[in-house]
Amino acid sequence: MYFMGIDIGSRGAKGVVVDDASKIVASFVGDTGPESVKTSEMVRDAMLKSSGLDVREVKYVVATGYGRVLVPFANANITEIGCHGKGANYFVPLARTILDMGGQDCKAININEKGQVTKFIMNDKCAGGTGRFLEMIASVLGLQLEDIGRVSLESTQKLPFNTICAVFAKTDAMSLLKKGTPKADILAGLHDAIAVRCLNLLKRVDIQKDFTITGGVAKNQGMVAKLKEKVGLDPILAPDPQIIGALGAALFARERALAPAKAG
Amino acid sequence: MQAFYGYDDASGAYFITIDTEKCDGCGLCVTACRENVLEVAEDDYGKAVAKVKDDVVSRVGYVCPGFEQGCSKRETSCHSVCHRKAISHTW
Numbered sequence: 001m002y003f004m005g006i007d008i009g010s011r012g013a014k015g016v017v018v019d020d021a022s023k024i025v026a027s028f029v030g031d032t033g034p035e036s037v038k039t040s041e042m043v044r045d046a047m048l049k050s051s052g053l054d055v056r057e058v059k060y061v062v063a064t065g066y067g068r069v070l071v072p073f074a075n076a077n078i079t080e081i082g083c084h085g086k087g088a089n090y091f092v093p094l095a096r097t098i099l100d101m102g103g104q105d106c107k108a109i110n111i112n113e114k115g116q117v118t119k120f121i122m123n124d125k126c127a128g129g130t131g132r133f134l135e136m137i138a139s140v141l142g143l144q145l146e147d148i149g150r151v152s153l154e155s156t157q158k159l160p161f162n163t164i165c166a167v168f169a170k171t172d173a174m175s176l177l178k179k180g181t182p183k184a185d186i187l188a189g190l191h192d193a194i195a196v197r198c199l200n201l202l203k204r205v206d207i208q209k210d211f212t213i214t215g216g217v218a219k220n221q222g223m224v225a226k227l228k229e230k231v232g233l234d235p236i237l238a239p240d241p242q243i244i245g246a247l248g249a250a251l252f253a254r255e256r257a258l259a260p261a262k263a264g
Numbered sequence: 265m266q267a268f269y270g271y272d273d274a275s276g277a278y279f280i281t282i283d284t285e286k287c288d289g290c291g292l293c294v295t296a297c298r299e300n301v302l303e304v305a306e307d308d309y310g311k312a313v314a315k316v317k318d319d320v321v322s323r324v325g326y327v328c329p330g331f332e333q334g335c336s337k338r339e340t341s342c343h344s345v346c347h348r349k350a351i352s353h354t355w
């Protein structure tokens with residue numbers, strides 16, 4: 001028997017399939033298209049193809065993420081907060097605090113030793129400090145999103161950004177660029193501002209010593225380095241931080257499918 | 265679980281916190297709130313608890329008058345009806 005988790009994020013669509021023993025047998029990362037329903041089917045079909053499984057072998061599907069209600073073949077949907085807790089616990093069992101940096105929002109989550117959420121806070125009002133914001137800055141600077149973290153590490157001078165409002169920061173970055181400021185310094189300044197913002201969230205949940213970073217932005221080494229500096233702790237990273245939500249969903253799917261049916 | 269719903273911005277911190285260990289999902293807060301901010305729904309672990317409505321979270325500072333500055337002056341509020349003291353506000 002197999003169990004599937006689908007995470008339709010605001011920018012990326014992710015999927016994971018696990019077996020009876022919770023072993024990962026397939027995973028997928030792609031872009032969330034304009035139609036979440038089609039995107040979710042694309043994620044499912046890609047994983048069935050790569051693993052050679054038949055759709056009937058998948059006993060239970062849990063959808064999570066921003067577009068979780070738009071996955072027509074899901075048996076249940078669970079918030080990304082619960083899924084990140086469970087998924088992070090799988091790869092990093094020691095972690096008690098999770099910083100999830102996604103395309104559209106940022107969340108700080110505390111979990112217990114079972115991966116159950118004990119505290120969470122999110123900031124989804126503001127675009128500053130999200131993956132989407134970093135994408136925009138990358139395009140202003142004429143760089144690839146994958147490269148900006150590495151480039152930010154080459155910075156040689158501190159450049160304080162007094163705002164990380166997505167709108168103002170873009171204008172600031174453009175005018176600095178015109179003045180000939182190195183891209184590395186602009187990026188380092190912005191990464192710094194984002195890290196400070198995340199630190200505020202982490203303080204509110206009362207950050208624990210063992211913490212991990214999940215979500216697409218966790219792949220940005222410049223961001224991880226800044227967070228390490230600001231927080232003063234070394235994050236323990238999962239092999240692929242971007243699939244943690246989908247993995248948690250797949251583990252929830254397994255748990256629900258194998259649990260004896262609840263009365264009522 | 266301590267669930268923080270809201271955000272902070274340049275004007276302050278606007279969070280409604282619900283302690284789901286204390287909350288028994290009775291729903292009295294839902295009817296007490298004149299601004300219709302709350303609802304009772306099942307959480308990820310299958311327990312029915314109060315939460316801030318999804319479409320309200322990102323504008324909660326505008327929709328909810330807050331406790332200290334707002335509803336503490338009213339006769340009934342989500343705080344006053346909650347016999348388990350599960351709800352708190354940062355403003």
